[in-house]
Amino acid sequence: MIMSIRPSQRGAQDAYIWLPSKSGEYTAKTGYHISRALKDPPAETQQTSINWNADIWLGHFSLKIKLFLWKILQKALPTCENLLNRGHFDNTCCIHCGELETTEHLFFRCKFAQKVWSLAPFGKNLDLSSISFEASINVLKRLVCLPPIRISSGPLFPWICWTIWTARNYRIF
Incomplete structure (x- = not known):
């Protein structure tokens, strides 16, 4: 040869x-x-159901929220699971309930997050405990905030996610 x-x-x-x-x-x-x-x-x-332009970059919310959502979807947000995958073995537990802190757990499955979502002024009850964050964007972007608060023309869900994230960071730091 x-x-x-x-x-x-x-x-x-x-x-x-x-x-x-x-x-x-x-x-x-x-x-x-x-x-x-x-x-x-x-x-x-x-398989991705995210239309980056329509769902994130052209959304009617602030640039910091667009970047925040982009980081979540790229698995760049420093949740405990992502830090564990990068070799940081400190604490991998949710600050609110003690479960493993994944993106889906932090924003949808944790009792704290479920309470926040239940208090949000949406026209129907949400059960986000069994879907991924990517799939939730398609569901949440269509929800109408009741009563219309007219603060912004954009959806409420990115701000709820942001508030859950900042509440988590406040408790940690």
Whole structure:
């Protein structure tokens, strides 16, 4: 098999080539992207129901809330589960109830969060305990706040999530 390899006709020296890079040289950036591609399925096969423009970036709420929602959906918000996945082994318990603090637990499944959602002035009762945060955005963006408070033309759910997050941080710090 080695003998079947044809050397360069111009007499060039053998060299290592990193195919994912245009220059042929290895960089940490291309290595990172290859590593992520092997770890995560391709974007075409991932099931996502988030329309980033319609649901987040063009939403009628402040820029800090848009960034906050983006961080949640990218798993960049420092919840205890995300910190644990990054190697920080301090406390992984919910500050309110002691369960493992995941994004869904913090915002929907915790007794504190369920009480907050039950007090929100929506036209119908919510049961968000069995869906993911991504799926909840499609449900929550359609809810009408009753009575109309006319403070803002945007939805109320991002502000409730923000308040749950800041209440959590207030208790921790």
